[in-house]
Amino acid sequence: MAVNTNVTPAIQFTDVEMTFDTRAGELIALQHVNLAINDHEFIAVLGPSGCGKSTLMRIVAGLLKPSAGTVSVHGENVVEPRDDIGIVFQKPTLLPWATLEDNVVFPMKHKFGRVTQEQRERAHELLKLVGLASLENRRPGRLSGGMQQRVGIARALLHNPDILLMDEPFSALDALTREEMGYELQNIWQEHRKTVMFITHSIVEAVLLADRIIVMSHGPGAHVAEDLRVPAPRPRTGDSMRLSEMQDLVSHLRDILMTKKVA
Numbered sequence: 001m002a003v004n005t006n007v008t009p010a011i012q013f014t015d016v017e018m019t020f021d022t023r024a025g026e027l028i029a030l031q032h033v034n035l036a037i038n039d040h041e042f043i044a045v046l047g048p049s050g051c052g053k054s055t056l057m058r059i060v061a062g063l064l065k066p067s068a069g070t071v072s073v074h075g076e077n078v079v080e081p082r083d084d085i086g087i088v089f090q091k092p093t094l095l096p097w098a099t100l101e102d103n104v105v106f107p108m109k110h111k112f113g114r115v116t117q118e119q120r121e122r123a124h125e126l127l128k129l130v131g132l133a134s135l136e137n138r139r140p141g142r143l144s145g146g147m148q149q150r151v152g153i154a155r156a157l158l159h160n161p162d163i164l165l166m167d168e169p170f171s172a173l174d175a176l177t178r179e180e181m182g183y184e185l186q187n188i189w190q191e192h193r194k195t196v197m198f199i200t201h202s203i204v205e206a207v208l209l210a211d212r213i214i215v216m217s218h219g220p221g222a223h224v225a226e227d228l229r230v231p232a233p234r235p236r237t238g239d240s241m242r243l244s245e246m247q248d249l250v251s252h253l254r255d256i257l258m259t260k261k262v263a
C-alpha cells in the first residue's frame with residue numbers, strides 16, 4: 001500500500017523562537033524549534049529543567065505567542081486558544097465546593113453560561129472512563145491526588161478535543177498511583193486516539209506511554225536535540241520494559257539527560 005507522505009501534521013512547529021524580557025535582560029528560551037506531530041500520535045517531551053518544555057506547550061495552547069516562527073494545529077496558525085485542544089496541568093485546581101460532575105462541566109459553564117444535558121451525560125461517561133463511576137456527586141476535598149487528577153483528565157476531554165496537552169500531569173502523585181495513572185492514560189488513548197503531547201521528567205513514564213520521544217536541548221535557545229521512536233508494541237505493560245530495545249532506549253535517554261549531553 002502506498003504511504004501518503006503529504007498529510008498535514010496535527011501540530012507543527014516551524015522555526016519557533018521564544019524570547020522573554022526578564023529583569024536580567026532578554027532570555028531566548030527556545031530557538032529554531034522544528035517539529036511535526038502526527039494525528040493520533042502520543043509524543044513525550046523530555047529535557048533539562050527550565051529548557052522550555054512548558055513554554056512549547058503554552059504556545060500550542062495559544063496562551064503564548066512565539067517571538068518568531070509559527071505553530072500550526074491541523075494546518076492553521078495558532079493565534080489564540082482553540083476548542084480542539086484540551087489541557088491537563090500538574091495540579092487539576094478543582095473547585096472545592098462543586099461536585100465532581102460540576103467540576104468536569106465547569107469550563108462549559110464558564111464559557112457559555114450554561115451546561116446542556118448532553119454535556120452532563122458526557123461528563124458522567126468520562127468520569128466512568130477515568131474510574132470514578134458513581135462518585136460524580138462527591139466533592140474533590142475527599143478525594144486522593146490521583147482521583148483529583150482523573151477529574152482533571154475528564155474535564156480536559158469534555159469538549160472532545162482532538163489534541164490533549166499534558167504538562168507533567170502525574171508528577172504530584174506517589175510512584176504507584178503515577179504508574180497506575182500512566183496505564184489508564186494509555187487505555188484512554190487507545191480507545192479515543194487523541195494526539196497527545198505529554199511533558200514529563202520521568203524517562204520510564206515517557207518510554208512506557210509514548211510513540212515518540214522528543215528530547216529538548218539545554219537552554220538558552222533550546223531546540224529539539226533528539227527525536228526517538230519507542231520500539232515496543234502496544235498495549236505496553238511492565239513486561240514491555242524488559243525488552244532489550246526498551247532498556248537500550250532508557251539507557252540512552254539516561255545517558256544524554258543525566259550527563260547533560262543534550263546540546
Ligand SMILES: Nc1ncnc2c1ncn2[C@@H]1O[C@H](COP(=O)(O)OP(=O)(O)OP(=O)(O)O)[C@@H](O)[C@H]1O
Pocket residue numbers: 020021022027029047048049050051052053054055056219
Ligand atoms: N513568562 C516568563 N517570563 C520570563 N521568563 C520565563 C517565562 N516563562 C518561562 N520563562 C523562562 O523560560 C525558560 C523555560 O521555562 P519553562 O517553564 O518552559 O521550562 P520547563 O522546561 O518547562 O521547566 P521545568 O522542567 O523546570 O518545568 C526558563 O528559563 C524560564 O525561567
